[in-house]
Amino acid sequence: MAALTDVEARVLDGVDGGWLVDRLRELVAVPSVGGTAAESEAQHLVAGWLRGLGADVDTWPIDLVAAATAEDAPGQEVTRAEAWGVVGTVPGAEDGEPGLVLSGHTDVVPAGDPGLWAGDPFGPRITGGLLHGRGACDMKGGLVAALGAVRAVRAAGVRLIRPLAVHSVVGEEDGGLGAWATLARGHRGAACVIPEPTAGTVMTASAGALTFRLTVAGRAAHGAMRDAGISAISLFEYVHAALRELEVQRQVGTAGRFVGTELPHGISIGLLRAGNWSSSVPDRLVAEGRYGVRVGEPVPEARAAFEAAVARCCAAHPWLAAHPVAVEWVGGSFASGRLPEGSPLLPRVQQAAVDAGGPCPPEKAVPAGTDLRLYAAAGIPTLHLGPGDLRLAHGPLEHVPVAEVLHVARALALTALRSCGVT
Secondary structure, three states, rough: OOOOOOHHHHHHOOOHHHHHHHHHHHHHHHOOOOOHHHHHHHHHHHHHHHOOOOOOEEEEEOOOHHHHHOOOOOOOOOOOOOOEEEEEEEEEOOOOOOOEEEEEEOOOOEEEEOHHHOOOOOOOOOOEEEEEEOOOHHHHHHHHHHHHHHHHHHHHHOEEEOOOOEEEEEOHOOOOHHHHHHHHHHOOOOOEEOOOOOOOOOOEEEEEEEEEEEEOOOOOOEOOOOOOOOOHHHHHHHHHHHHHHHHHOOOOOOOOOEEOOOOOOOOOEEEEEEEEOOOOOOOOEEEEEEEEOOOOOOHHHHHHHHHHHHHHHHOHHHHHHHHHOOEEEEEEEEEOHHHHHHOHHHHHHHHHHHHHHOOOOOOOEOOOOOOOHHHHHHHOOOOEEOOOOHHOOOOOEEEHHHHHHHHHHHHHHHHHHHHOOEE
């Protein structure tokens, strides 16, 4: 643990746990599911907080037409009537590019069956030091930690040499619309920390993820004489087995690198639709799912590997050889991303975590597609350090430890001071 400067100690003392909990409760209570009006409501709430912290705030309506047509747009899986970008910048003594960006998303996935939750998914509650609610872990806890870090710097009366920026973005869960729009608007930084949940690690790489759609064609018949038909469901079982084989092949060399899974480049079926009458053999099945992209693997190569596996599977089947499965790429498109080798951002963040009172977080990779890859593609060294465990995200047990939110806020505050400099 390094000796803290007087300024650093003063800033750490200014990280207010009560303020963090109050803001997190308020933000979790906004049901900001992607594509709903509440997604924009959450953005305006954060913009107001940033103004209250004395930041110069840029808010703008994202051009959804451009987002749907631009060649480099990341894609979307929900329909939006509007979307807002929010960037708050704490001025520095010097103008120019911020020394550090803290980026977090306010959108969340649907809560699912409310009966599986112990309470209202959007009624934040604290039990045993854990704050429960949809989005608490993924990733409103991390975004509030970033805001708490900014507040501590401002409350301590510190003047930074270089500006410090907070990017509050939408659409991360379905492609990365907000981060893409923020970068397209010209907001940049020398480095970026995204406080996604990292379970006590620092994540310097993210796998990618592509959404696919498979359409399987069979032959209809009366259910009483099903042997006269060819069930699209039975055909899909055959195709699904081939995808499982491909999945195993794509995990080679990943052992121990990723947090929370032994299938970081997994293939998951999320939606199935088949048939139109209970006593008919279904002649059509549509399956949609998620396909993992390996770190460093170009998206076109990943798609080609998937398409080739489906084609080989069809060629070996008498019906599918003549009626091959159609493969489409729809919705979000997450490339992989990683921090450049030797970047000083990694040791800086690790040391900040130690100096904030925690253990040194080991370097890992995250199996999910994140906004890291958009910042990395823009030439901004980026990594993840945030409160919570990603394994709890998207489920009815989602929560974040309040102590971790406080610790990450402290670590981010030190990272900001050391990245931006103090006059």
